Amino acid sequence: MTFFKKPKKLIKENDQNKVSDTSCELESNVYEPPQTIEDLLKKVREPFSSTEDLRTHWVELASDKRKIALLFIDSIVDKQIIQQQILNPLFEMSKEIDTISFEKVISLDLKKQTDFTKSQELLLLSNTLIFTDDPSCYYSVVTPEKVDRDFTEPENEKVIRGSHEGFIENISSNVALIRKRLKSPKLLVKYFKLGKETHTVVAMIYVENLANPSHVKEVEKRLTSIEADAVMTPGNVEESIEDKPFSPFPQMLSTERPDRVAANLMEGRIALVYDSSPTVNVVPVDFFVFYQSPDDYNTRWILGSFFRFIRLFSFFIAISLPSFYIAIVSFHFEVIPSALVLLMKSSLENIPYPPLFEAMLMELTIELIREASVRLHTKIGSTIAIVGGLVIGDSIVKAGLVSNLMIIVVAVTAIAAYIVPSNEMSGAIRLLRFPLMLAAATLGFLGIVFCFMILFFHLCRLYSFGTPYFAPIAPFHFSDLKDTFFRMPFWKMNTRPKNIRPIKESQDNQTRKWDTDE
Amino acid sequence: MNQKGLILFCSLFLLSGCWDQSLLSETKLISAGGIDYENDGKVISTVAVPQAIAAESGEENVANQIFSTSGFTARQSRLKLDREVSERLDASKNLVLVFGEKTAKKDIYLLLDVFYRDPKSSLNAKLAITKGKASDVISTKFEETTSSIGVGEYLRDIIRSAEESATVPEENIQSICPLLFDPGQDFALPYLVPRKDVVDVEGIALFSGHKMAGTITGPDAVIYVLLTGEKSTISMATTKKILKGQKENILNYASIKIKKNKRDFKVNVSSDGKISAHIDLKTKVVVTEYPSDKLGDEKVLKKLEKNLSRVMTKDATKIIKQLQEMNSDPFGVGRKVMAFHYPTWKKIKWSEEYPKINFTASVDVEIIGHGIIE
C-alpha cells in the first residue's frame, strides 16, 4: 500500500514547489520495482480497483516473441492513434527491438518514464502506457480522444464585427487560440494541477515583458495554495483566489472570447485557462474592464465611445431606477414636474400595494422569466419570453396589481442590466438594486444617497490581486480614461493602463507614423 | 467587527418604518388656491384638486374638485380643508395662488407667510390678483378647463401666455419675496378678470409695500413691462395709435413687435438732496402691421419711428405718473438711492419722498424690420 500513499504526497510537494507538469525528475526510488511485467501491471492497476474501462492490451512481437503490454483507459483514448502510432510500427518491426530503436519507431509523443508513481496520473491524462520486459522503466504516449467541438462563437458574448471564435472545453486548443493571436516568444504558459482527486489542469498565461512580476507571483501563490479535493470549475478557482469573497462584484473577468483575452494580455494582465471549460479568467481587473467589449475596438471610435457611455449610464439606471421611482412616488413627488405628476397619480390611483412591494413583485417576476428562459431551448425560451413579457405584463396592469409606470421602470431596468457585456457584472448589478430599493422605501433620496456612498466606497476599497478595483476613477489616472469612459482612437492608445503596473507602460512606436513623418 | 457593523446597519433599515412616507396615490394634489377675506375678517381658502378619471383608451379626463373653508388664518382654513377631504391634501404642486382684490388691498404678507414657512410648499407657483373674489375664479367652470386640464393649469397657462406677450411681469411666490421685504422696491402681479366662461388677464395690479395700490390695464401694461427693463419676451408686441384723422380709423394705428429693449436707468441726488430719476428706453422693433405701407421710403420710416417714440414716451410718462400717485415703486428707484446714495437714504422717509421726486422717461424706437412687404 505504500506505493499508493506516496504519490499523493508527491503531488502535494509538486504543487508547493510550483513545479507542474514536469515532475518526472522528482526522486522516487523509494520502493523496489517489481520484477515481472505482470507484477508491474498489477501494481499499476491496483489503485483503479476494478474499473472496467482500464484495458490491457498484449502484443507479442513477431520477431522474438517478446511480450509488450499496452495499458490505457478505454474511454478517454483515441484507439485510432494507438493503432497508428503504436501498434502499426510495432508490427512492422521485424528486427529485434532494443530500447533505442523502440523509441525511434514509435510516435513523436513517446516518453520514457522511470517514475512508477506517476503512472496513475498519466493514465488519467489519456496516456497509453507501454510496458516492456525492462522493469525499470516504461513508456507513455499521449493518445487523447479528440471529442472537441468547433470553435463556435460564445452564445453570451456575441459581437457584430470581429472574431467569431470562442474557447472550447480543451485546454490545449484554448492555449493555441491565444497563441494564434499573440505570436510572441514572450508569451509564457505555466501549468498547474489543482484538486487532489480531480487533477484539473490550469494554465496561467502572461506576456513576460509586460505582466508585473508581483502579480504573477501573487497569482501563482494563490493558485498553488488551493488545497481541495475537487476543483471542478473555474468558479471554484475564482472563489478560492479572489480578494474579497463577500463582495458582490466579480473580481476577475470571465470570458469565452480569445480576442478579449489576447487584448487583455497585451495590457499586462494574466489569463487563467482551465481544462474542460471554455471560460478563461483574466486577472487583475478593474471595474471598467467589464464594460469593454471587443466590438468597441472594431467600430469607429466615436461610436465606440458612445457605446461606452451608454453602458456606464446603464449601470446607474440598472441599479437605481426602481429605487428612484420608489423614492419619488412615496416620498418626494415634489420633484417631478406638475404636468407629469397628475399623469403618475392617475396611473397609481388604484394600486393596492405600496410601491416597494409593487417593485419587488415585478423585479422578481423578471428574474423568474430570465431564470426560466436561460435553461430552456431557444424555441421554448422565446415562448416564455412572450408569455412572461407580454401576457404577464399586460394583464398584471389590467388586474390592477401593478401600475403601468412600474412596468416601464422595471422593463427599462431589466434592459439596462443586460447591457453590460459581462454576465457576472450584470448579475451583481441586478442583485444590488434590491438593497437600494429597500433603502429608498425607508429613507427616500437620503437612503439612496447613503447606499450609493457605501457602494462606491466598497468599490474604492476593493482590490483585484493588489490593484485598486475602481481605477482609473479612484485612484484617478487621467491617462487611463482613454479606454474607460471613452474609447479613444487606436493611435491614441500608446500607454497601457497604469493601474495594473505593467513593466512596459508605453509602446515604443507611433501607431500613425506615416502621418507624423510627413 | 466590519461585518457586525454591517449587520447592525442593515437591521437599522429593517427596523425602521417609513415615517415620512406620503404616497402619491394617497394624496390629493392642490393645483390652484384662492384666498379671500370674509367680511368678519376670517380667511376663506378655496382649492381646486384635479382628479384624473382614467379611461381605458388612455384618454384622461380631469374633473376639478373644489373645496372651500374658512378660518382665522390661512393655515387654519387649510387644516380644516384637510379634515374635509378624504385623502391627504398636498400643496407642493400648487400652480397658482389667487387673491381677491379686496384681500390684496390688505397686507398680503400675512397670508403668504404660511407659504414661505412650509418646506413643502411650492414657491414657484404663480401669483395673481383677481377682480372680485378669488373663490369665484377657482370654482367657476370655465370653458377650457372642463375639457382636459384642471383649473390650476388653465390659470397658470393664461398667466404664462400673458408673460410671454409682456403684458405682465414674470413673478412667482418666491420672486416677490425679496421685494416684499425691500423698502426700496415694490412689485406688480397679474390682474385677472373673470368673464362668463373665460378668465382675462386684464393687466397688472401694482403694490405699494404689502398692499395693492391700483391697476394698470390694457396696452399700457406692455409699456410698464418695457420700463421694468425686460429685454424681450417671445411675443412682446403692442399696437399704438400714432396718427389722427385718417380716412379709415384703422389707418391711424401701427402694430410693432419689440425685438430688443435696452433700459438705461439713472437716479440722481442733487447737492440739495433733491432726488430725480430717469428711464431711457432704447427699443428695436419690427413693424407687424401698418396698412399705410410705403415703409421702403426712409422718410416714412423715420417719421414712423418718431411717431412711435413720441407716443410711447407719452405713455411711459403717464404710467410713471400713475405709479407715483399709487406710491408704488416697482422699478426700484428707492433701491438705487439706497445703494448709491446711502446717506441721503438714511435721512428721508421713502414712502413720503417717492411721489414727489422728479421721475421721467423717454422711449427711443428704432425700426429694424417690417415683415416681408415694404
Next chain:
Amino acid sequence: MNKHTITYRQLFFVIVQTQIGVGILSLPFSLFTIAKIDGWMSLLLAGIFVQFSILAIWKLCERFPQQTIFDILPKIMGGKLGVVFNFLYTLHFLFITVLILILYNNIVSKWIFFQTPGWVIIFTLAMVGVYFISSTPRELARFFMLVTPLLLVLFFFILYAYTDVHFLYILPMGETGFLTILKGSKDAVISLLGFDAALVFLAYTNGTSTKKLKVISFASLCVTLFYCFIIFTTYIFFNPMEIVIVPEPVLYMLKAFSFKIIERTDLIFLSLWVVSVATSFIGYLFVTVKGVQKILSLKHHKKAAPYLGIVVGIIATIPSSKLETLMWSKYIGMTSLILSVFSPILLLLLAAIRNKKEKEVISS
C-alpha cells in the same frame, strides 16, 4: 504606516471634503446676523486667518514627520501632560463629529423628514461613518476624490440663481465697518474648520514638505472662495431684510427653481449635500478614531470604530430643541476655535522653544 500613505494631490481632496460640510447651508445666514451684507468680506478675512493656522499646522507636522497630532503632543508636552492633551484633543474632535451630526439632523428633519425620529437619521450616517473609517486613509482619500465632482453639481445649481439676482442688494459695501466684519469672521472661521484634519492626515502624506503646504493652503483657499461664492449669491438673491428670516438661504433659494424635468431642486441639492456632510463627518471621525487608538494603544483603529460610532450617535441625539442645538454649536465652536485654530500656533511655539524636532525616518 507607509503602506497606507496618500499622495499630496489626494490630501487636497481630503482637506476640501472635510472642510465643506454642514456650514454651507447656514453660513450666509449666520454671517449676515453679525456682519450684515458685508458677511462675505468676513469670510474672506476668515480665509486669511485660517491660512496662518494652516501654516502652523504644517510647520508643526514638518517637525515631526509621519506623526499624527496624537504622537506629537506627548513629545512636546512630555508624557503625562501629553496623555491629557491627547484626551482633550480626541474629545474635541469627537464633539466636532457630534456637532456635525446634530446640525445635519437638524436640517434634514426640518427640510425633508419631518416625522422620522432623529435617532434614525443620526444613526444612519453614524453607521455609514463606521463602515468608512474601518479602512485606511488611502481608501478614504480615493473616495473623497471620487465625490468631489458633486461639488461642481452643487456649484451649477447655485449658479442658476443668477437668473434672478439683484446686484444692488450687496450695496452699499463696507457700510458696517471693519470691526463688525472682523467680528463676523469668528463665525466664518468655525465654518471653515476641517483644515485641522491635516493634523492627522499630513502624517500619511507623501511628497515634499513645500508641496504639502501648497496643497493644504490651496485647498483651504478653494473652499473659502466656494463659500464666498455661495454667500455672495445668496446675498444678491435675497433682500437684506428677508435673509434674516431665512436660516438656510441656499436651500430656500433652490426651492423656488424649477426646470423642465425636475422641480424642487432643493431636494436634489440636499441629497447631494448629504454626501459633503458625510465626508466631513467621516474625515473627523477618522481623526477621532486615531485619537482613541492612541489613547487605548490599540493595534488597529478598526476595533474602536463601531463603539465610537455608537457613542457619537448617542451624544448627538441628546439636544432636542433648536435652542439647545444653538447652545451646543456655540460651545463646540468656541472650543474648536481654541483647539483647532489657535493651539497649533501655540504648540508650534512650544515645540520651537523646547526645540523638539525629529529627523525624517528613512522611508522605504
